[in-house]
Amino acid sequence: xxxxxxxxxxxxxxxxxxxxxxxxxxxxxxxxxxxxxxxxxxxxxxxxxxxxxxxxxxxxxxxxxxxxxxxxxxxxxxxxxxxxxxxxxxxxxxxxxxxxxxxxxxxxxxxxxxxxxxxxxxxxxxxxxxxxxxxxxxxxxxxxxxxxxxxxxxxxxxxxxxxxxxxxxxxxxxxxxxxxxxxxxxxxxxxxxxxxxxxxxxxxxxxxxxxxxxxxxxxxxxxxxxxxxxxxxxxxxxxxxxxxxxxxxxxxxxxxxxxxxxxxxxxxxxxxxxxxxxxxxxxxxxxxxxxxxxxxxxxxxxxxxxxxxxxxxxxxxxxxxxxxxxxxxxxxxxxxxxxxxxxxxxxxxxxxxxxxxxxxxxxxxxxxxxxxxxxxxxxxxxxxxxxxxxxxxxxxxxxxxxxxxxxxxxxxxxxxx
Amino acid sequence: xxxxxxxxxxxxxxxxxxxxxxxxxxxxxxxxxxxxxxxxxxxxxxxxxxxxxxxxxxxxxxxxxxxxxxxxxxxxxxxxxxxxxxxxxxxxxxxxxxxxxxxxxxxxxxxxxxxxxxxxxxxxxxxxxxxxxxxxxxxxxxxxxxxxxxxxxxxxxxxxxxxxxxxxxxxxxxxxxxxxxxxxxxxxxxxxxxxxxxxxxxxxxxxxxxxxxxxxxxxxxxxxxxxxxxxxxxxxxxxxxxxxxxxxxxxxxxxxxxxxxxxxxxxxxxxxxxxxxxxxxxxxxxxxxxxxxxxxxxxxxxxxxxxxxxxxxxxxxxxxxxxxxxxxxxxxxxxxxxxxxxxxxxxxxxxxxxxxxxxxxxxxxxxxxxxxxxxxxxxxxxxxxxxxxxxxxxxxxxxxxxxxxxxxxxxxxxxxx
Numbered sequence: 058x059x060x061x062x063x064x065x066x067x068x069x070x071x072x073x074x075x076x077x078x079x080x081x082x083x084x085x086x087x088x089x090x091x092x093x094x095x096x097x098x099x100x101x102x103x104x105x106x107x108x109x110x111x112x113x114x115x116x117x118x119x120x121x122x123x124x125x126x127x128x129x130x131x132x133x134x135x136x137x138x139x140x141x142x143x144x145x146x147x148x149x150x151x152x153x154x155x156x157x158x159x160x161x162x163x164x165x166x167x168x169x170x171x172x173x174x175x176x177x178x179x180x181x182x183x184x185x186x187x188x189x190x191x192x193x194x195x196x197x198x199x200x201x202x203x204x205x206x207x208x209x210x211x212x213x214x215x216x217x218x219x220x221x222x223x224x225x226x227x228x229x230x231x232x233x234x235x236x237x238x239x240x241x242x243x244x245x246x247x248x249x250x251x252x253x254x255x256x257x258x259x260x261x262x263x264x265x266x267x268x269x270x271x272x273x274x275x276x277x278x279x280x281x282x283x284x285x286x287x288x289x290x291x292x293x294x295x296x297x298x299x300x301x302x303x304x305x306x307x308x309x310x311x312x313x314x315x316x317x318x319x320x321x322x323x324x325x326x327x328x329x330x331x332x333x334x335x336x337x338x339x340x341x342x343x344x345x346x347x348x349x350x351x352x353x354x355x356x357x358x359x360x361x362x363x364x365x366x367x368x369x370x371x372x373x374x375x376x377x378x379x380x381x382x383x384x385x386x387x388x389x390x391x392x393x394x395x396x397x398x399x400x401x402x403x404x405x406x407x408x409x410x411x412x413x414x415x416x417x418x419x420x421x422x423x424x425x426x427x428x429x430x431x432x433x434x435x436x437x438x439x440x441x442x443x444x445x446x447x448x449x450x451x452x453x454x455x456x457x458x459x460x461x462x463x464x465x466x467x468x469x470x471x472x473x474x
Numbered sequence: 475x476x477x478x479x480x481x482x483x484x485x486x487x488x489x490x491x492x493x494x495x496x497x498x499x500x501x502x503x504x505x506x507x508x509x510x511x512x513x514x515x516x517x518x519x520x521x522x523x524x525x526x527x528x529x530x531x532x533x534x535x536x537x538x539x540x541x542x543x544x545x546x547x548x549x550x551x552x553x554x555x556x557x558x559x560x561x562x563x564x565x566x567x568x569x570x571x572x573x574x575x576x577x578x579x580x581x582x583x584x585x586x587x588x589x590x591x592x593x594x595x596x597x598x599x600x601x602x603x604x605x606x607x608x609x610x611x612x613x614x615x616x617x618x619x620x621x622x623x624x625x626x627x628x629x630x631x632x633x634x635x636x637x638x639x640x641x642x643x644x645x646x647x648x649x650x651x652x653x654x655x656x657x658x659x660x661x662x663x664x665x666x667x668x669x670x671x672x673x674x675x676x677x678x679x680x681x682x683x684x685x686x687x688x689x690x691x692x693x694x695x696x697x698x699x700x701x702x703x704x705x706x707x708x709x710x711x712x713x714x715x716x717x718x719x720x721x722x723x724x725x726x727x728x729x730x731x732x733x734x735x736x737x738x739x740x741x742x743x744x745x746x747x748x749x750x751x752x753x754x755x756x757x758x759x760x761x762x763x764x765x766x767x768x769x770x771x772x773x774x775x776x777x778x779x780x781x782x783x784x785x786x787x788x789x790x791x792x793x794x795x796x797x798x799x800x801x802x803x804x805x806x807x808x809x810x811x812x813x814x815x816x817x818x819x820x821x822x823x824x825x826x827x828x829x830x831x832x833x834x835x836x837x838x839x840x841x842x843x844x845x846x847x848x849x850x851x852x853x854x855x856x857x858x859x860x861x862x863x864x865x866x867x868x869x870x871x872x873x874x875x876x877x878x879x880x881x882x883x884x885x886x887x888x889x890x891x
Contacts, residue, residue, distance in 0.1 A: 068686045070510040072500025073693070076493060079515065083489025093487040094522060098496065098513035101684070105511060112529065129666040131678070131687050163832065164862050165840035169666045189864060210688070212866065265489055333778070339764025340757030343778040347756025350832050350865060358784040361750070361760040361776030363769075367818060371775070371788070401784060415767050448767060 058091045058230055060120040061113050065135055066209055067100035069125075077211055078124050084269060085218065089226060090236045090278050094118060100133040110142050119202060120226075124208030127192035128172040129224065135206060136177040136195070143199055145179040153184060160191055185221050189213045196225060201231065219313075237289050238280040242314070243307035244273055244457040247445040251275050254303050258454060264296040273444065273453025277304065309461035316460040317345045323467040324355035331403030333359040334372055334393040334408040336384065337427060341456045342409065357401040362393065372396030383422070385410050387439050390428035394439075398432045405466075406432040409459050411442075413451045424448040425451050429459045431466055438466065475508045475647050477537040478530050482552055483626060484517035486542075493539055494628055502635065506643060507653040507699075511535060518549040527559055536619060537643070542626030544609035546588040552623060553595060553612070560616055570601060570610045577608050587817040602638050606630045613642065620646065653699040656714040659731070660692045660724035661874040664862040668692050671720050681713040687840065689863065690870025692749045704764050726878035733877040734762045741772035748880065749818030750776040751789055751810040753801065753827040754844060758873045774818040779810065789813030800839070801825050804856045807845035815849045822883075823849040826861075827878050838863040842868050846876045848883055855883065
């Protein structure tokens with residue numbers, strides 16, 4: 058199966074936003090064995106969009122995915138243009154309208170008239186409900202081609218793609234090859250260092266390895282493909298096992314795991330609460346933990362202690378420790394963890410202190426050095442990390458490693474320091 | 475001047491690397507008043523590249539920029555394909571060859587024979603020296619179109635673009651159309667509600683309006699174009715003024731302003747410090763403020779007070795206020811602001827409390843209701859907001875509005891509650 062992707066949005070052409078769909082869909086489709094042959098980005102311009110879409114229909118791709126332009130405003134014209142080119146009338150979909158109205162109701166407001174537009178979809182389309190926003194997606198089968206219209210915002214596209222589109226595509230290619238993959242999420246190591254660790258392991262063909270980097274995180278995606286599911290599973294497990302063995306100490310999550318989800322669920326299951334003291338991450342750990350609805354059940358509170366005074370006065374870290382060991386030290390991290398545990402009355406105290414850079418590093422305590430400590434009633438654990446990269450990478454890497462420390466503790470993987 | 479960008483590289487289609495050129499060139503070109511009409515990403519495939527390039531030449535763009543595929547290996551075919559399509563022979567450029575040999579010499583090795591290929595360029599090309607790598611770039615003027623071939627690696631493209639290409643383009647567009655923009659960043663309103671406010675104001679042609687939404691933020695971008703800079707400036711200012719008048723109460727930033735930058739600079743200028751108490755944003759405000767290197771000079775610390783106990787014990791909000799007015803109230807927000815100001819010893823105390831949802835809302839206090847308070851030595855200010863959208867949008871909108879409140883206070887825009 059060959060695919061072509063069309064991204065709509067003048068903001069993409071102007072560079073106001075970075076096109077992350079190109080990478081996300083490229084990885085997801087190729088991991089399913091679907092070859093992406095071309096990507097096009099077009100502005101919110103009727104004429105250009107029509108010509109781009111007509112050319113795409115004239116080429117040999119089996120699948121055309123169009124993202125964006127599904128909003129309620131007059132510059133959102135994707136659905137209209139597709140319907141016009143395919144010669145299909147737009148029909149009001151009552152289910153989609155109900156969903157849009159419900160979303161506004163949940164927000165405590167009434168749906169503006171302009172949003173009705175989002176419920177008009179081409180006749181014969183398979184409609185893809187949007188679990189997060191108002192714009193439904195659509196799939197159209199047209200002359201041996203599959204056309205998909207998906208929403209622009211990544212937090213709407215991602216669940217729609219993974220919940221519905223992948224299953225639809227899998228069924229279409231069911232008589233074809235089967236592809237399986239395992240994903241390892243790493244932190245505390247650079248992309249080139251991961252590649253060095255794995256350079257002689259293979260993975261250029263089947264099984265295959267792909268890499269994806271974002272600040273504080275490297276993903277290593279291992280895939281295997283073939284005709285017989287059992288054989289593929291074995292091929293994948295053997296190869297993934299070899300890969301994992303080499304990179305295990307950097308792994309903080311597997312597959313599509315979201316760390317704050319895992320940690321939240323484990324805390325709920327065990328009836329435990331957590332408090333967080335942050336220095337170099339400046340509130341990012343608390344923000345991640347409270348990203349989830351219902352997190353108030355287990356999140357007791359957080360302290361962002363940028364200054365020594367606050368470490369001392371609010372968290373009770375002694376001036377002796379701060380002066381002798383320094384603000385970035387195992388001793389300070391452990392005292393911060395104990396202090397936030399006591400101060401918030403939580404069962405677990407999590408603390409981080411480190412040097413995010415660009416300034417502040419020394420030969421003895423270089424940029425990227427971070428201590429992460431967890432205090433519980435039975436133990437105190439502390440880990441030393443060295444994160445590569447820019448300030449943002451050090452901060453995000455620290456968040457991943459800190460949440461992973463809590464996950465490992467709750468899973469009983471680790472007990473002592 | 476209208477531009478079209480062609481990115482080559484199978485690794486872009488597979489998602490192995492993120493296409494940052496699209497954003498970089500989009501921003502740089504549009505800042506010069508050059509309109510990017512289309513972006514295409516194509517793999518290292520001769521046939522597809524030829525057809526994409528032929529279609530680009532057939533369209534009306536004045537400028538075509540092609541990046542990537544200038545390496546020494548057999549799948550680097552960009553220069554060959556361009557020369558073939560334009561009917562130009564490839565000529566060995568002695569200067570480029572010398573540069574390539576020198577680079578290998580500097581590395582202490584001898585140039586492999588395969589690299590000679592990189593010094594062959596289409597006859598008549600203006601050659602762009604590569605200050606960082608072996609592949610030179612090239613500019614070709616062909617039938618009223620300018621064709622540019624630039625290297626793929628960002629660290630090679632960026633200096634070549636900024637050192638040579640921009641000057642070349644500036645000379646070309648000296649007599650052409652000019653485009654000017656103003657950008658308004660809004661929060662506390664949905665995209666469709668903004669559109670409703672502006673629906674009868676015009677903006678479908680010149681001047682134009684475009685909208686862009688992300689969680690907690692709507693951008694309204696106003697543009698004007700024409701031949702005479704003075705007239706364009708007037709056209710833009712008149713129209714932008716009318717737009718601004720209708721949406722002013724939702725604006726939190728202008729153009730490419732980054733709020734945490736502005737707030738940080740203003741605090742430094744005035745020699746003031748800040749402490750932050752957060753409920754519904756869970757650490758996001760502190761994380762934004764500490765995103766900047768050097769923020770420890772003005773950021774004293776933060777408290778994430780999810781529970782009433784913490785609001786009472788750490789921030790000193792009285793149980794009377796919490797019981798009578800509730801955790802989400804003007805009174806609690808003001809007490810939290812005073813509490814965090816005292817607790818961190820900062821000059822300014824910023825506090826937010828609200829209902830991010832999805833649960834927790836009531837008829838009297840619906841989801842999206844947020845109070846933001848700022849305590850200083852001369853005044854306490856509190857604002858009530860109603861943010862539309864999902865949990866993430868309420869949280870991000872609150873961060874924007876809170877930082878904006880500090881900005882306005884520091885700019886002396888507001889003084890009283």
